[in-house]
Amino acid sequence: MAAQQAEPSLEDLIPDSAVENPVEWAQQGEPGGQPAEPVVEVDPSSPLADLPAIDVPWPDDLELPQLAPLEPDDSIQFADMEDATNPRPALVDADVVRVTDELVLAFPPDDAAFPQQVEFAERFGNLSTIAELDTDDDNVAQLAARAKADQALLDTMMRVYGYYDAQVVRSVASIQPGDDNAGSRPEVRFDIIPGARYRFGAIELGELNTAVDAAALRRAFEIQPGDFMSSDKIVEEQFNLDTALGEFGYPFAAIDAPELLVDHARTEGDLTLAVRPNGKYVFGAVNSNLPRFLSGQHLSSIARFDAGDVYQRSLELDLRRAIVSTGLVSSVTVTPREVAAPVGDQPGTVALDVELTRAKLRTIAGALGYGTGEGFRAEASWEHRNLFPPEGSLRVRGIAGTQEQLLGVTFRKNNFGGRDKVLTVDAFASTIDSDAFDANTVSLIGTYERRSTLLFQKPLSWSVGLEAVATDERPAPLGGVVQPRQTFFVGAIPLFAELDTTDNLLDPKKGFRAGLRLSPEVSRSRGTESFYLRGQFDGSTYLRASEKIVVAGRVRFAAIPGTELDNIAPSRRLYSGGGGSVRGYGYQRIGPRDINGNPTGGRSLVEGAIEARVQTGFFDGALSVVPFLDAGTVSRSVTPDFDTVRFGAGIGVRYNTGFGPLRFDIATPINPGPGDSRIAVYVSLGQAF
Incomplete structure (x- = not known):
């Protein structure tokens, strides 16, 4: 059998004359054929009278390759939106909590795996889109759309409780005629697999150790390394620390937003809370912007503190409430102002400037x-x-x-x-x-x-x-x-x-x-x-x-x-x-x-x-x-x-x-x-x- 000739390349098909003068070559027509028709100039603004016919023959011997079918992913569970009746749950022998007629949470049967079940379910029920929009006319398609939002909510809530590796499996089912539950409403089920609960790692509280009362203030912040992680606990203890700073004499203390660095390898999170005590102070004088109306001396007499007492934010707020209760003012602003700065372990002094607006008397x-x-x-x-x-x-x-x-x-x-x-x-x-x-x-x-x-x-x-x-x-x-x-x-x-x-x-x-x-x-x-x-x-x-x-x-x-x-x-x-x-x-x-x-x-x-x-x-x-x-x-x-x-x-x-x-x-x-x-x-x- 004779050897098959190699197909010509693009360079072999283009003659040298076409390269040297492409316009003249194009006017000659195909090699060995009739001369090409002269080029007709077309006015761009004139409409086309007739569209040229386009005749492209379909090749008879064209064969398209068959697409290979996708292998199923066993990690995804589906409930048929039209006719599935009982999709297979992710948890066997689960502890089921019904939130509404059409919403169910399934937890591991071992309470130790997720001991916050009751609190978690009640909290979820108050935030759930499905529970909020629950009506008797809900169909499977509507529930499926709402279930996506609720699954995202559950993912967030699990992280709030410290379960950063939790899995939430969603299934939506409709009840078919002939089933034992025929006539019931469609149902959404979330199977919650908590995984390991993360713990707090390093705790960094900024400049808190520079405060005179550092030990007492640290005790007010009741989070220690090794404690179970909880976003709620961070918020609660930040508030407690802020309250303690105000009660121990730190009127100008500041706390930045908390930062949590989660390490999945260690199943821990390192917490940083930048605290700046900014010095300890005692009460000084109380000043009024309307001394003939309510003098600073009179305001001092109704305060529950004396000059020289350690500053307490609660006593400052109490003074404000007492001024409001007189019924003589429409607004009150009490602002601490530094009079003397702290020196070493000796506290500074703050005056309270009271800004009053008269009410109708x-x-x-x-x-x-x-x-x-x-x-x-x-x-x-x-x-x-x-x-x-x-x-x-x-x-x-x-x-x-x-x-x-x-x-x-x-x-x-x-x-x-x-x-x-x-x-x-x-x-x-x-x-x-x-x-x-x-x-x-x-x-x-x-x-x-x-x-x-x-x-x-x-x-x-x-x-x-x-x-x-x-x-x-x-x-x-x-x-x-x-x-x-x-x-x-x-x-x-x-x-x-x-x-x-x-x-x-x-x-x-x-x-x-x-x-x-x-x-x-x-x-x-x-x-x-x-x-x-x-x-x-x-x-x-x-x-x-x-x-x-x-x-x-x-x-x-x-x-x-x-x-x-x-x-x-x-x-x-x-x-x-x-x-x-x-x-x-x-x-x-x-x-x-x-x-x-x-x-x-x-x-x-x-x-x-x-x-x-x-x-x-x-x-x-x-x-x-x-x-x-x-x-x-x-x-x-x-x-x-x-x-x-x-x-x-x-x-x-x-x-x-x-x-x-x-x-x-x-x-x-x-x-x-x-x-x-x-x-x-x-x-x-x-x-x-």
């Missing part, structure tokens, strides 16, 4: 209330809260009601002589026309007290005062005959103390309160001078029976020993009944009565009440239902005789306004006396007790 307020037996009551007031700086207010108030009318002027000096101590002088004239008595009274009362406020609820409150009263009174008409008036001049020293362990001033849910009032008094009327003691004990307790139920109870004991009932002005005797006493009865309607059934008051009193405050799901949980039972008795003697104990029961609703609960109670007397109404209604702000 004049207030007009009003209140409306209603109670069966008490009738309507409207109260209005005008107040200037800093007419006598610092914190000296003047308030004018008036009451117009069915039974009471009053006009009064009150001077009040807040933070007088110390933090949260208040001096009050109150002068008023009032008339009261109740079922028990008719009184025209002029009073002058001065008190010095330490009481709880909404911002600063105190475990111990107290007050001491002086009271001068001139009152012209007469009892209720007897047999239709108006009784003669009798004038009483009363001097008293009212004393009060209360222990409070509750968690909220207006709406307590746990704890107790115990208060004692004592008022030694002298009374003079018609030439008779009497000395007696008015005493009263109030106790209440609050127990959270469940997440949505609070059980509350109260008792009251009161007595007036020292003189006969007739020597005591009717307005200063003891009465029971009403919205703050025994509900279901009219105001002051419980107790001894005259022959016409009018209350005469007494010298001893016993009351008790119990109620259940049940939170409902209405208005996002703001509405509560409150069934209650009250009881009370009043006796003419100093010791209760319990001859007649009145009971009242009812139900109320509470609407939580955010400031405090709005109360609406409706009650009925269980064993009413003559003239008692069958229904009583009470409306007010705050709980009954």
